Amino acid sequence: MVEDTRLQRWFCEEVLPLEASLTRYLHRNWRAENDVIDLRQDIYESALNGARRGLPENTTAYLFTIARNLLINRAKRARIISFEHIAGLEVMDAQPDIDAADRHLAARDSLRRVQAGMDRLPPRCREVVRLRKVEGLSTREAADRMGVSIDTIERQLVLGVRAMADAMLGGSGRIRRTPAARSPRRAGE
Numbered sequence: 001m002v003e004d005t006r007l008q009r010w011f012c013e014e015v016l017p018l019e020a021s022l023t024r025y026l027h028r029n030w031r032a033e034n035d036v037i038d039l040r041q042d043i044y045e046s047a048l049n050g051a052r053r054g055l056p057e058n059t060t061a062y063l064f065t066i067a068r069n070l071l072i073n074r075a076k077r078a079r080i081i082s083f084e085h086i087a088g089l090e091v092m093d094a095q096p097d098i099d100a101a102d103r104h105l106a107a108r109d110s111l112r113r114v115q116a117g118m119d120r121l122p123p124r125c126r127e128v129v130r131l132r133k134v135e136g137l138s139t140r141e142a143a144d145r146m147g148v149s150i151d152t153i154e155r156q157l158v159l160g161v162r163a164m165a166d167a168m169l170g171g172s173g174r175i176r177r178t179p180a181a182r183s184p185r186r187a188g189e
Contacts, residue, residue, distance in 0.1 A: 117167030
């Protein structure tokens with residue numbers, strides 16, 4: 001038996017910090033949003049009762065295994081068993097990636113900013129950035145495909161990447177031409 005003060009310290013230091021990821025997991029895997037808080041409390045109760053016999057070595061795996069089993073049991077009792085719903089729970093790794101949702105949201109947000117930056121570019125500059133950075137063509141291949149010089153591809157790429165970096169950092173994302181970036185023909189005009 002684990003003494004109460006040690007059990008309370010374990011719960012506060014190791015279980016409660018997992019609350020946000022546990023809540024996200026429950027929201028993703030249970031249809032009834034109103035049940036999530038009750039489910040979380042039932043998981044905490046089961047975790048405490050089990051830990052009284054001995055503290056687990058891996059609290060995260062322990063807590064998420066309890067959550068998975070509780071969801072499976074609740075689904076079976078409610079007779080709302082969707083094959084995909086239960087199958088997803090069954091194959092869940094014992095060590096969940098608790099930061100995956102956060103990384104997914106951050107990546108999606110970055111992708112939106114990249115797309116917004118691309119949309120702000122002039123058509124030729126956008127095409128150069130797309131060919132070089134998205135399709136991975138060499139400078140020569142991009143120049144041949146577009147029918148322009150290698151210098152044009154290089155200049156447009158520099159301008160486009162700078163504008164996109166500005167857009168991704170919260171700026172206007174507009175192309176800023178410096179006198180050195182202008183073609184010799186334009187500089188003399």
